[in-house]
Amino acid sequence: MARGVLKSLKTIFKTDVRVFVYPSSATGAWEAALSNTLSRADRVLLFGHGFFAVKWARVAERLGLEVDLVPADWRVGTDAGALRDRLAADVEREIKAVLVVHNETSTGVTTRIPPLREAMDEIGHPALLLVDAVSSLAATDLRHDEWGIDVTVSGSQKALMLPPGLSFTAVSEKALRASASSTLPRSYWDWGDMVRFNDKGFFPFTPATNLLFGLSEAAAMLEEEGLGQAFARHARHARATRHAVDAWGLENVALNEHEYSNAATSVFVPNGSDADHLRKVILDRFDMSLGKGLGQLEGRVFRIGHLGDLNDLTLAGTLAGVEMGLRAAGVPHRAGGAQIAFEFLADTPLESDG
Numbered sequence: 001m002a003r004g005v006l007k008s009l010k011t012i013f014k015t016d017v018r019v020f021v022y023p024s025s026a027t028g029a030w031e032a033a034l035s036n037t038l039s040r041a042d043r044v045l046l047f048g049h050g051f052f053a054v055k056w057a058r059v060a061e062r063l064g065l066e067v068d069l070v071p072a073d074w075r076v077g078t079d080a081g082a083l084r085d086r087l088a089a090d091v092e093r094e095i096k097a098v099l100v101v102h103n104e105t106s107t108g109v110t111t112r113i114p115p116l117r118e119a120m121d122e123i124g125h126p127a128l129l130l131v132d133a134v135s136s137l138a139a140t141d142l143r144h145d146e147w148g149i150d151v152t153v154s155g156s157q158k159a160l161m162l163p164p165g166l167s168f169t170a171v172s173e174k175a176l177r178a179s180a181s182s183t184l185p186r187s188y189w190d191w192g193d194m195v196r197f198n199d200k201g202f203f204p205f206t207p208a209t210n211l212l213f214g215l216s217e218a219a220a221m222l223e224e225e226g227l228g229q230a231f232a233r234h235a236r237h238a239r240a241t242r243h244a245v246d247a248w249g250l251e252n253v254a255l256n257e258h259e260y261s262n263a264a265t266s267v268f269v270p271n272g273s274d275a276d277h278l279r280k281v282i283l284d285r286f287d288m289s290l291g292k293g294l295g296q297l298e299g300r301v302f303r304i305g306h307l308g309d310l311n312d313l314t315l316a317g318t319l320a321g322v323e324m325g326l327r328a329a330g331v332p333h334r335a336g337g338a339q340i341a342f343e344f345l346a347d348t349p350l351e352s353d354g
């Protein structure tokens with residue numbers, strides 16, 4: 001079974017190299033990505049476009065890395081031009097890794113990775129590219145090898161449809177080479193041990209066997225559906241959600257259409273309303289838990305998750321619950337947003353990819 005799930009993960013991450021599995025939350029995989037590839041006082045660069053980017057930066061700091069955390073607008077993703085300028089200014093090539101969150105779960109903004117890789121290649125900067133795909137994997141196209149990513153980090157509890165408890169690092173040959181000479185202390189996270197054991201179909205410590213069985217089934221479900229079809233399903237549900245949000249007259253946190261998230265939509269409540277009160281009303285009245293505003297968005301936004309094992313009726317129920325909650329909590333909005341989404345879902349069947 002271990003060999004089977006490790007093989008399936010390579011298909012899901014679109015890599016021919018390796019994916020390592022840890023019994024941990026995704027925060028562990030953040031640490032694994034850094035501690036295997038970097039050495040004390042190495043410089044890393046990231047743009048603070050959201051709660052999870054800032055949290056990853058804190059992990060890097062705690063590990064003893066020098067972190068260039070560039071303050072950034074939470075309503076947009078990482079800009080290739082800004083990255084190019086930063087890297088071009090690094091004439092001594094002190095920056096050893098660029099960290100990017102593919103889908104910022106706190107804002108519902110998806111950064112496009114290929115332009116970032118192109119920017120790095122254009123100026124020939126040798127930094128590693130480390131990508132957090134915790135809430136994008138299996139919901140949004142992600143191509144570890146083709147996009148030249150060195151480490152892709154993810155977790156089990158999002159679009160892989162599993163309970164929390166597993167995390168992953170997909171690696172490139174360059175990242176594996178970096179791990180041979182990097183000196184940050186690591187034990188549990190060590191890729192060297194993983195390689196030796198995985199090659200024999202085992203793990204260097206007790207694996208979370210129950211979750212591996214689940215992962216095996218999740219991979220089979222995704223294979224049956226087709227990854228492309230799963231992305232299309234997520235994109236369609238995200239569109240239906242945005243139709244409802246627009247019709248309610250509420251504002252999406254994500255500003256740019258090409259960065260809208262397939263996985264989650266973050267929505268501002270109007271000035272004078274409290275998003276956490278709205279969430280409480282919806283939880284108490286309809287037993288539905290919406291994501292809270294994180295960090296600087298606390299109290300100002302609620303988040304609708306539309307990823308994983310979701311179908312039209314699950315989404316319809318979700319949007320109906322939000323609309324009833326807006327009304328019950330007295331949040332100013334236009335009625336009928338859920339109805340617009342229902343019409344979109346009814347009129348726009350999911351095309352089969354054959």
Ligand SMILES: Cc1ncc(COP(=O)(O)O)c(C=O)c1O
Pocket residue numbers: 025026027028052101103104105106132134135155164
């Ligand atoms: C984008 C992103 N990165 C990292 C994490 C941290 O994952 P975990 O809570 O599994 O450690 C999350 C959690 O939601 C996330 O959404």
